[in-house]
Amino acid sequence: MPATTLITLPGLIDCHVHFREPGLTQKGDMESESRAAKAGGVLTVCEMPNTIPPAVTTEVFADKVKRAERIKDVDIRFFFGITASEHLEELKQLYASPLWKRCSGVKLYFDHSTGNQKIDGSLLGEAFALCAKLNIAVVCHCEDPETNQEARDQKPEASEVADHSILRPPESEDIAIERAIALARTHGTHLHIAHLSTMQGIEQVRAAKSEELKVTCEVAPHHLFLTVDDYQTLGTLGKMNPPLRTSEHAEALWAGIADGTVDCIATDHAPHTLQEKKTDEPLKAPSGVPGVETMLPLLLTVAAGKWPHPGGKPKYQIPNTKFSVDDIVRLCFENPNRIFRLGKDAAPQKIQIDPEAEWTIHAKNLHSKCGWTPYEGWKVTGRVVGVTE
Ligand code: DOR
Ligand code: ZN
Numbered sequence: 346m347p348a349t350t351l352i353t354l355p356g357l358i359d360c361h362v363h364f365r366e367p368g369l370t371q372k373g374d375m376e377s378e379s380r381a382a383k384a385g386g387v388l389t390v391c392e393m394p395n396t397i398p399p400a401v402t403t404e405v406f407a408d409k410v411k412r413a414e415r416i417k418d419v420d421i422r423f424f425f426g427i428t429a430s431e432h433l434e435e436l437k438q439l440y441a442s443p444l445w446k447r448c449s450g451v452k453l454y455f456d457h458s459t460g461n462q463k464i465d466g467s468l469l470g471e472a473f474a475l476c477a478k479l480n481i482a483v484v485c486h487c488e489d490p491e492t493n494q495e496a497r498d499q500k501p502e503a504s505e506v507a508d509h510s511i512l513r514p515p516e517s518e519d520i521a522i523e524r525a526i527a528l529a530r531t532h533g534t535h536l537h538i539a540h541l542s543t544m545q546g547i548e549q550v551r552a553a554k555s556e557e558l559k560v561t562c563e564v565a566p567h568h569l570f571l572t573v574d575d576y577q578t579l580g581t582l583g584k585m586n587p588p589l590r591t592s593e594h595a596e597a598l599w600a601g602i603a604d605g606t607v608d609c610i611a612t613d614h615a616p617h618t619l620q621e622k623k624t625d626e627p628l629k630a631p632s633g634v635p636g637v638e639t640m641l642p643l644l645l646t647v648a649a650g651k652w653p654h655p656g657g658k659p660k661y662q663i664p665n666t667k668f669s670v671d672d673i674v675r676l677c678f679e680n681p682n683r684i685f686r687l688g689k690d691a692a693p694q695k696i697q698i699d700p701e702a703e704w705t706i707h708a709k710n711l712h713s714k715c716g717w718t719p720y721e722g723w724k725v726t727g728r729v730v731g732v733t734e
Contacts, residue, residue: 349701351730354674356388356694359637360449360681361484361539361563361611363459364390364421366412368397373616373714375412378637379419381614381712385638386696386729387677388419390614391449391685394426395460401425401432403439410447418732422687424452424484427472428464440479449685450482450537455521456490458586459615459631463490469528477534482561482684484537487521487546488513488587506627507576510588518587519545526553529560537684538562540613542587544597551606561684563609564598566640570653571719572661581622581630582719585615588632592661603667608680610644610673612636616715635713639706639720641698644673645727649700655722670700697731704728 359382365373382390392409394400400409400423413421425436425448439445453472454462464472476483496512497503503512522538526549529536538550541562553560567585572592576583583589601607615633624630646653647668682689706720 349699352670352698352700353695353733354386354670354698355678355689356696356732357386357641357677358389358681358687358689359387359612359614359640359677360391360609360685361393361565362390362614362637363393363395363616363633365616366396367408372618372621375416375421377712377714378614378616379416379421381635381638383418383732384712384729386641386698387637388694388696388732389422389687389689390419390637391422391424394424394452395462397460399426399428399460399462401428402435403442403444406439406448407444410444422447422449422685424448424450426452426462427468428462430465430468433468433471433475436475436479448481449687450484451476452484452486454486455525456486456488456493458486459633470532473528473532473534477532482535482537484539485521485525486539487518487525489517489520489524492517492520503628504626506581506584506630507573509584509628510573510590513586513588515543515545515590515594518543519549522546522549526558526560529558533559535559535561540565540568540587540611541607542568542590542594542598544594547597547601547606551601554606561608561680562606563611564601564607565611565613566636566643567613567634567719569595569598569610570643574661575719579719581624581627582634582717584627584630584632585613585634586632595661602672602676607676608684610640610676611681612640616713618715619717634719635715635717638711638713639718640677641673641729642706642725642727643720645670645698645700646725648673649726651726653720653723653725656724695733696729697733698727699730700727702726702728702730
């Protein structure tokens, strides 16, 4: 039998990860999560500000940059957070300092998620205006606090993990996206929508692009490969924000990939310990799933014309036969490199892939400190076999 031809790709960029250091290192740290990233072919990451303390001051930002110096295999860039007015001043200071080159952009949370990072809504205009002036992308977690509150009020008896998708409904994301796009239009800001998960969201980004606004978006593997049906097997391991949606939404995300509306695939890698996840009250379990090590094999499987799944008949399948390895490079290298000005163009480190290797995902073979994966037992085709300098 002829040996498989290996393919060489640029080391991927995951523009949305939570590496948990400092302050949350029982879940993960820069070392453990970078090991996971490298094993998954990801050699550059943009890390989110919801650490403890959060990266909302120049001092904390500097500390995170310093900590990252010991990580040799993965280039860690950081987002800066804004929740209160003094952080706008801090951002200006950061801009004037040499640390600026480690800053990939600003992250704003429209509603609460892990960490106390919700922005004071009255600051949104100023934050968008400042980011436009500094010429950096503002990444928004789009969920509307009022809509989520209404959903909670309408379902006081909610207790099952599947209720999580009802308590943070698709309309919540759609309303927040509408608001974010309006702000981008007013201030001329580059808006990047994080982990977009709804069909109306895709529709809005499509419309914004045809209006030639500077609006880009990313989708997460868990919204492409998992749906509300997976709560049955995953329980709280399938809880994240924004939550799992029905398959119509996942199909719309794949259609957005096919027609170029989606700019990036990014994991929102958000490890939590199993102990934290397995609470008696499912709705109190922390939101987030690991994903940085499994993104590439899942995508390579689709590029190989198959659908990754845990055996038996896949519950849902998108016949997106056009998805190719070139799309992976576009979505997980070229576009995030451009959007976040990462400067990775000159001879980036390469990864080697065996596109035909068939294997089964098992958490025990993965590297995140959290020790679990929502894709346990999934059969995939394609794996990273090496990293070249
Ligand atoms: O599911 C999520 N997990 N969504 C977020 O917004 C935050 C993240 C985390 O940090 O755990
Ligand atoms: Zn996130």
